[in-house]
Amino acid sequence: MAYSKELLTSAYYTMTTIRQFEERMIKEFMAGNIPGFVHTYDGQEAVGVGVCSHLSDDDIIGSTHRGHGHCIAKGCDIELMILEIMGKAEGLCKGKGGSMHIADIDKGMLGANAIVGGGPPLCNGAALSMKTLGKPHVAVSFSGDGSSNQGTVMESLNLAGVLDLPHFFVFENNHLAEGTGDEYAVAGDIAERVRAFGIPCDKVDGTDFFAVYEAAKKAIKHCRSGKGPYGIEADVLRFDGHFIGDPQAYRGEGELDDLRANRDCLKIYRERVTGEGWMDTSALDKLDEDAAAAIEKGVQRGLAAAQPAMEELYSDVYCSY
Amino acid sequence: MSQADAAAPANAHPNKTFREAINEALHQEMERDSTVIVMGEEVAGGAGCKGSDEAYGGVFGLTKGLGPRFGRERVIDTPITESAIIGAAAGAANTGLRPIAELMFVDFIGVCFDQIFNQAAKFRYMFGGKARTPMVIRATAGAGLRAAAQHSSMLHPVLTHIPGLKVVMPSNAYDAKGLIISAIRDDDPVVFIEHKLLYETSCPVPDEAYTIPFGEAAFAREGSDATIVAMGAMVPRAIAVADKLAAEGIHCDVIDPRTTSPLDSEAILESVEVSGRLVVVDEANPRCGLAADISSIVAEHAFSALRAPIKCVTAPHTPVPFAPALEDAYMPGEDRIEAAVRAVLGGR
Numbered sequence: 001m002a003y004s005k006e007l008l009t010s011a012y013y014t015m016t017t018i019r020q021f022e023e024r025m026i027k028e029f030m031a032g033n034i035p036g037f038v039h040t041y042d043g044q045e046a047v048g049v050g051v052c053s054h055l056s057d058d059d060i061i062g063s064t065h066r067g068h069g070h071c072i073a074k075g076c077d078i079e080l081m082i083l084e085i086m087g088k089a090e091g092l093c094k095g096k097g098g099s100m101h102i103a104d105i106d107k108g109m110l111g112a113n114a115i116v117g118g119g120p121p122l123c124n125g126a127a128l129s130m131k132t133l134g135k136p137h138v139a140v141s142f143s144g145d146g147s148s149n150q151g152t153v154m155e156s157l158n159l160a161g162v163l164d165l166p167h168f169f170v171f172e173n174n175h176l177a178e179g180t181g182d183e184y185a186v187a188g189d190i191a192e193r194v195r196a197f198g199i200p201c202d203k204v205d206g207t208d209f210f211a212v213y214e215a216a217k218k219a220i221k222h223c224r225s226g227k228g229p230y231g232i233e234a235d236v237l238r239f240d241g242h243f244i245g246d247p248q249a250y251r252g253e254g255e256l257d258d259l260r261a262n263r264d265c266l267k268i269y270r271e272r273v274t275g276e277g278w279m280d281t282s283a284l285d286k287l288d289e290d291a292a293a294a295i296e297k298g299v300q301r302g303l304a305a306a307q308p309a310m311e312e313l314y315s316d317v318y319c320s321y
Numbered sequence: 322m323s324q325a326d327a328a329a330p331a332n333a334h335p336n337k338t339f340r341e342a343i344n345e346a347l348h349q350e351m352e353r354d355s356t357v358i359v360m361g362e363e364v365a366g367g368a369g370c371k372g373s374d375e376a377y378g379g380v381f382g383l384t385k386g387l388g389p390r391f392g393r394e395r396v397i398d399t400p401i402t403e404s405a406i407i408g409a410a411a412g413a414a415n416t417g418l419r420p421i422a423e424l425m426f427v428d429f430i431g432v433c434f435d436q437i438f439n440q441a442a443k444f445r446y447m448f449g450g451k452a453r454t455p456m457v458i459r460a461t462a463g464a465g466l467r468a469a470a471q472h473s474s475m476l477h478p479v480l481t482h483i484p485g486l487k488v489v490m491p492s493n494a495y496d497a498k499g500l501i502i503s504a505i506r507d508d509d510p511v512v513f514i515e516h517k518l519l520y521e522t523s524c525p526v527p528d529e530a531y532t533i534p535f536g537e538a539a540f541a542r543e544g545s546d547a548t549i550v551a552m553g554a555m556v557p558r559a560i561a562v563a564d565k566l567a568a569e570g571i572h573c574d575v576i577d578p579r580t581t582s583p584l585d586s587e588a589i590l591e592s593v594e595v596s597g598r599l600v601v602v603d604e605a606n607p608r609c610g611l612a613a614d615i616s617s618i619v620a621e622h623a624f625s626a627l628r629a630p631i632k633c634v635t636a637p638h639t640p641v642p643f644a645p646a647l648e649d650a651y652m653p654g655e656d657r658i659e660a661a662v663r664a665v666l667g668g669r
Contacts, residue, residue, distance in 0.1 A: 060416060092449065093447065093448045093449035093451070094449030094450065095449075096447060096448075097448055097449060101443075101447045103447075103448040105415070106451075110416075111452075113440075115439050118408075118435060118440060121408020121411075121436055121440075122409075122436075122440060124405060124408060124409040125408060125411055125415065125416065128397075128409055128413045128418070129418045132356075132395070132413075133418070139412075152405070152408065152435070155404050158405070159402055159406075162399070163397065315450065316445050316446045316449065316450035317484050318485065318509045318583070
């Protein structure tokens with residue numbers, strides 16, 4: 001077997017957790033149990049999990065507004081995530097961050113980021129810490145096709161190249177920046193942009209966990225060995241709207257049905273591992289059930305949990321007026 | 322500088338310029354703590370060129386000597402890329418370093434404001450207290466060098482408005498050294514504003530490292546007839562006016578808040594409770610500025626003590642002009658400060 005049983009099991013468990021987590025967040029949002037804006041990651045699971053499978057808590061990731069999947073893949077506690085997304089006192093950020101600002105520094109999760117293109121400059125800083133302090137870790141920024149158009153991302157690529165930072169730039173091209181397609185909004189090609197800075201960048205099928213896993217392995221090895229930054233552009237898709245409740249009027253006739261039928265990374269994974277004889281269907285089904293039970297437990301805890309105390313309004317900022 | 326320091330024998334400490342005081346503090350803090358790094362445009366200078374390995378040491382020479390002493394690994398010349406500089410400093414601060422990022426001119430916050438106010442300033446609160454962002458942004462500010470609109474602004478009101486940022490603005494070399502050391506050791510993001518006109522001013526500055534706490538105003542002069550609050554390069558001007566009036570028997574408190582966030586409003590209120598008369602001097606533009614803010618605090622909390630309307634002496638609400646005659650008129654001068662003090666004193 002090319003992959004260990006442990007990896008195959010944990011990768012699928014994490015991917016199905018993300019899928020079911022997002023589907024449940026949609027339900028809870030529609031039921032009025034989640035305030036604010038929520039952007040789901042369902043459809044892109046193979047990218048976050050394929051990359052984060054190579055990382056430890058000492059490696060740092062910087063995420064996006066579509067960050068739940070990255071958090072789960074990096075090992076954040078899903079119950080504490082649910083509490084955070086519901087705005088409860090015991091959430092990962094005491095209920096003060098919400099879906100778009102989940103961070104878990106202890107897990108090397110530097111934060112979801114509600115500013116498109118906000119993360120890569122910060123990941124350069126994390127990579128600079130690693131380089132300066134002589135640690136063999138890597139910083140990974142997740143960006144979309146949308147943020148590939150932000151100046152901050154171009155500046156970050158340049159500075160990472162200038163300073164030879166151990167920064168792995170992961171571009172998840174889901175072909176939609178809100179409701180605008182990359183064919184319209186991205187002049188040229190994302191991977192070519194990265195290469196223009198002298199940074200190697202590979203294109204990968206983002207619906208194929210194993211393709212992402214192998215590409216990330218190569219990239220992270222490059223970064224850890226002091227050779228400077230590396231990039232990948234993953235061709236991927238999202239199954240839901242830009243935000244929960246998005247009517248997705250930008251989708252073509254039958255587009256979503258086609259994507260779900262033919263480009264579902266979980267289905268593709270199941271077909272591969274059963275076809276190779278690495279895992280059987282009942283084992284995969286069991287992992288689905290385990291993930292569902294964990295999410296159910298978290299949701300029930302979240303629904304019953306307390307709101308933050310009023311004093312929290314004033315805490316964790318150096319001074320208040 | 323407090324009254325006690327001003328009264329100390331002139332030879333107690335060597336005279337140093339504002340620039341030398343900050344440079345000395347940077348050397349001492351980098352020596353003390355290997356996680357302190359300096360990054361920015363031309364902080365050493367000459368990277369990728371054939372000439373000197375320290376072509377600048379900062380465009381105003383503030384970081385001179387750091388590169389040769391601590392090496393380019395800790396004194397990092399960056400491209401002209403403000404968002405990437407501030408972002409890298411913030412991310413490095415979250416992960417074990419204490420970066421000092423130089424923003425050559427404070428006007429350039431325009432190109433990196435997201436990384437300051439949406440990122441660095443919000444991390445601690447937004448992430449439920451888990452993130453620390455011990456970074457300093459050093460920036461040159463202010464008019465007076467004929468540098469015109471895009472290199473002369475005073476933007477401390479914009480920065481003071483942002484919860485999560487600390488904003489420091491020393492007015493003399495002694496305070497500059499103590500405050501920059503406090504800023505480096507602070508666990509919150511600090512914006513440290515250096516007025517160009519102060520770089521070559523000097524006063525006695527101890528050789529050893531020392532800290533000055535944030536949120537504690539200094540009384541540059543003391544007197545019960547009127548209260549003058551002034552910041553940055555306006556402090557020497559306010560002192561000159563106070564000294565002139567003192568010769569006539571009019572004695573003023575000259576309060577230098579030293580940090581605009583946190584602001585020592587208590588010191589201001591206590592002074593106004595005694596004097597009943599307030600002049601606020603600030604080089605920033607007037608609308609939603611520090612002078613307006615301090616006036617509002619006094620009007621809200623010490624209204625009954627006021628014996629005359631508050632006077633604000635600020636720049637006009639315009640960009641900084643280039644023509645020397647216009648720029649001189651733009652900056653609050655001693656004549657305008659003196660007229661304001663006489664006005665609150667009822668024309669004395």
